[in-house]
Amino acid sequence: MNGTHTRRRVLLKLSGEAFGGGSLGVNPDVVSALAREIADAATQVEIAIVVGGGNFFRGAELSQRGMDRGRADYMGMLGTVMNALALQDFLEQAGLETRVQSAISMTQVAEPYIPRKAERHLEKGRVVIFGAGAGLPYFSTDTVAAQRALEIEADVVLVAKNGVDGVYDDDPRTNPDAKKIDRITYQEALQQGLKVVDSTAFSLCMDNDMPMQVFGMEPAGNVTAAILGADLGTVVSN
Numbered sequence: 001m002n003g004t005h006t007r008r009r010v011l012l013k014l015s016g017e018a019f020g021g022g023s024l025g026v027n028p029d030v031v032s033a034l035a036r037e038i039a040d041a042a043t044q045v046e047i048a049i050v051v052g053g054g055n056f057f058r059g060a061e062l063s064q065r066g067m068d069r070g071r072a073d074y075m076g077m078l079g080t081v082m083n084a085l086a087l088q089d090f091l092e093q094a095g096l097e098t099r100v101q102s103a104i105s106m107t108q109v110a111e112p113y114i115p116r117k118a119e120r121h122l123e124k125g126r127v128v129i130f131g132a133g134a135g136l137p138y139f140s141t142d143t144v145a146a147q148r149a150l151e152i153e154a155d156v157v158l159v160a161k162n163g164v165d166g167v168y169d170d171d172p173r174t175n176p177d178a179k180k181i182d183r184i185t186y187q188e189a190l191q192q193g194l195k196v197v198d199s200t201a202f203s204l205c206m207d208n209d210m211p212m213q214v215f216g217m218e219p220a221g222n223v224t225a226a227i228l229g230a231d232l233g234t235v236v237s238n
């Protein structure tokens with residue numbers, strides 16, 4: 001285990017797409033099922049979560065359509081906070097104690113991001129959800145997942161994916177011959193330009209020796225299994 005904590009500690013990255021169930025906004029049925037999966041593992045493992053926001057806005061897409069990139073990225077970050085609140089609600093309905101920490105201050109809805117406090121919550125068995133990304137334009141929530149995992153000394157970054165069950169040697173949605181890779185190094189993933197996770201996140205993990213596991217959210221039970229340590233999807237490490 002990293003650091004001083006005695007239980008397994010994971011940083012789970014959930015993409016915004018997962019929250020929308022394929023459409024804009026939050027699909028409560030999907031988030032509630034996800035929350036139950038997380039709850040099934042939460043008594044045994046310390047769980048911190050970084051939520052994406054692609055089901056609302058992606059800054060790069062809005063800027064291609066004429067918006068100022070920085071402002072569009074802030075909209076993207078605010079979207080992640082809505083996902084964080086939705087997830088918090090369903091996690092609490094599933095019986096868990098939770099805290100949302102936001103990288104942009106909005107003290108009525110979330111605590112500010114205070115890493116030491118996040119660690120205390122985890123030690124007390126609370127699930128901590130990190131919203132608003134890094135609070136910085138030009139970053140992605142994948143990169144934030146890597147950064148938060150390092151700062152709270154998680155054992156692994158778990159990247160849950162929609163519609164794909166790991167890292168492939170080519171895009172499986174466009175190339176039916178693409179092959180799934182069980183294990184790959186960060187160096188190889190970067191050299192091959194694999195885009196399943198963004199390159200900044202890969203390099204941050206590579207430079208700081210943080211392992212990553214990329215796995216599919218389907219079938220049901222996968223998220224629980226990955227949190228508990230099952231060998232699913234693709235392990236990326238040095």
Ligand code: UDP
Binds near residue numbers: 014017051073077
């Ligand atoms: N974003 C940002 N800084 C961050 C994290 C996110 O500017 O630290 C913005 C960015 O515009 C991004 C959007 O928030 O497109 C949503 O996050 P992301 O695309 O990573 O979500 P996901 O693809 O995981 O749903």
